[in-house]
Amino acid sequence: MVAALQAPSLVSRLAIADIAPVAYAHHNGRVARAMMRLELRPGLDRRQAEAALADAVPEAGVRAFLLQNLAFGPRPSWRIGLDHIAEGIADIEGWPDLPGDPRYPGPALFIAGERSDYIQQAHRAATRMLFPAADIVHLADAGHWLHADQPDAFGKLAEDFLAA
Numbered sequence: 001m002v003a004a005l006q007a008p009s010l011v012s013r014l015a016i017a018d019i020a021p022v023a024y025a026h027h028n029g030r031v032a033r034a035m036m037r038l039e040l041r042p043g044l045d046r047r048q049a050e051a052a053l054a055d056a057v058p059e060a061g062v063r064a065f066l067l068q069n070l071a072f073g074p075r076p077s078w079r080i081g082l083d084h085i086a087e088g089i090a091d092i093e094g095w096p097d098l099p100g101d102p103r104y105p106g107p108a109l110f111i112a113g114e115r116s117d118y119i120q121q122a123h124r125a126a127t128r129m130l131f132p133a134a135d136i137v138h139l140a141d142a143g144h145w146l147h148a149d150q151p152d153a154f155g156k157l158a159e160d161f162l163a164a
Contacts, residue, residue, distance in 0.1 A: 005102035005130060014108040014131070015158045018116050018144050020123035021130050023095045030056050032086040035066060040076040049076075065145075108134040109161040111154065113142035 001021050004011040034056030038049060049070060050063050057063045069080045085092070108131040112119035119127075119136065127134055137157065142149035 001104075001130075002096060002098070004104040004106070004108070005098055008104045008106060011104065011106060013106060013162055013164070014104060015161055016108065016110045017146050017154070017158075018111060018113050018118045018142075020110070020119045020127055021095055022123050022126055024093045024118075026093055027056075028093055029086070029089045031062075031066070032082065032089060035078070035082055036086060038070075040078075042074050042076070044072060044076045046070075046072065065148075102130060104131050105133060107161075107164070109157070110134055110136040111146055111157055112136060112138050113144050113146050113149065114138045114140050115142060116144040118144050 001014070001016060001019075004014045034053050038044075038052050046067060049067055049072075050060075053063050053066065057066065069078055069082075071077050071079055110119060110127060110131075124136065127136065139146055139150050139153055139157065142154070146154040
């Protein structure tokens with residue numbers, strides 16, 4: 001979104017997956033800290049790692065998703081730059097204060113999960129201000145992880161829009 005707002009001539013179409021151009025106050029910092037506290041000792045198995053994350057990450061599906069990034073075995077390790085992610089949580093959850101009066105006039109499709117709270121009614125004014133040609137559609141039976149909850153429907157929406 002920021003790239004389209006800063007250099008609209010370089011972006012011909014924009015598809016956004018269940019996020020609005022606003023700052024969020026989610027629990028990602030707590031999740032990242034819990035992941036960093038996980039004792040990566042030899043013999044650690046998925047069940048133990050999942051149990052260790054349960055307090056900070058009560059949703060089983062989210063824990064399973066996070067643990068895809070953990071390599072088990074004799075020397076367990078995170079496959080991702082967890083330290084960098086943790087340092088960048090404010091930027092990840094934030095929205096920059098862009099100079100001037102940025103607008104992306106091109107076609108933009110915001111795909112919201114029907115069961116997600118990431119694109120709320122209160123976000124529509126900010127979305128329309130920055131992306132005046134935006135369409136906001138809701139994907140049935142999907143939460144925030146559109147691609148996991150409804151992979152075929154999400155793929156078709158995005159592909160049809162981007163190919164238009």
